Amino acid sequence: MTENDHERWSENLAAYMLGALDAAEAAELERHREGCERCQAEIRWLTPALDALPESVERFAPPAELRSRVMSEVRADARQAGADRAAAEGGLWHRAAGWLRGLGSGPMGLRPVVGFAAAVLVVVAVAGYAIGGGIGSSSDGTGAGTVVAGHAPGVTARIVMAGEGGTLHLANVRQLPEERVLEAWVQRRGAVTPVRALFVPDREGRATTTIADMKGVETVMVTTEPPGGSRSPTSAPIVTVPIPQ
């Protein structure tokens, strides 16, 4: 490299640092810089001046809503990442998480909450295995048995089997916003159908509904819906209960 080479590029260094070269010029200067210690030293020297420019602007507090929006997206991402990791580690539960993900990609716009749902699924799955009873493992000789218990943040779920049906018991459900009710859903072979009865929590946060037919049900979940219920889920599940087969 000659002295002329350096001088030619040196006069462009400030413009380069300020982002004022076009793309081709910037790429050429970067190639030159790799082998030019003088350019590297000059850039190091001028860097504090460049860093000072954004620091010089008048300061204003960003709106609180902006922080809420950013952190809401971040937390949804984190939940999704956690759920993806857990789903990748579990065979049976991986399949179920895929089902939930499928829900998220539908026209109902559930995408931001899928991570939450899948994370809940895993928590519930662990609890289900820990209990280990499974359908039909009667403790009182009547043919009824508790299938699984788990929780979404704060919410616990328990399904008590009786004959071909079951009763879903929720606890610690927060009071619902006005004009919202709870609706339970069952999933069989990928198809999601509503449980007929809608329900609401009592003052203690307990809510119960009956699922008349539990045959072939792979997962039970609960969402909040408008009065009268919905034909398909329109919100994130507050709890999801996979049923061991």
Added chain:
Amino acid sequence: MSVRREKAERLADEELMPLIGEKDPEAFEVFYDRHGGVAYSLAYRIVGERAAAEDVTQEAFISIWRSGARFDRARGSVRSWMLSIVRNRAIDMLRSRAGKAPKLTFDDDAILEQRPAEELTEEEAMRHETATEVRGALGTLPGDQSKVIELAYFGGFSQSEIARMLGVPLGTVKGRMRLGMEKIRGELAEGLA
């Protein structure tokens, strides 16, 4: 305040970045609280509209959240890296608005409508002081030098475009940029001495 959050607050930016790379929202929240103010202020300075500045800030932070692991400490501080991302996104937005002229002065009445920062942490207060010093350094520049720097950095114009806008030879623009940057650097060095 959770213990986890308190712990994250004690970490330097460079120590937060690996946690952010592992998708730790608490670490990211601390990062946002530390730098959200200057990021928003820079975005506002460039795009000149509150809603657009919010969009730029949100996009930049989400981009950092999703690519935090790519930060290379050999290339400078986390804060500089973050501000360069905000600046690039803001300039992209400016360029996408055809015919939108950038603001040309460091004093801008429009931003006076904005709510000033109310409570400054000690660290933020120090930075505020630094910002004042830097503005002072910029204020000492001859107008023709500060103008070309501002058009390039805050306006996103190339040196050729600036030469055409100001009706001066390209070499003059290069010289003014170089001299201006050297003067700012000199002022900063003097301030530290």
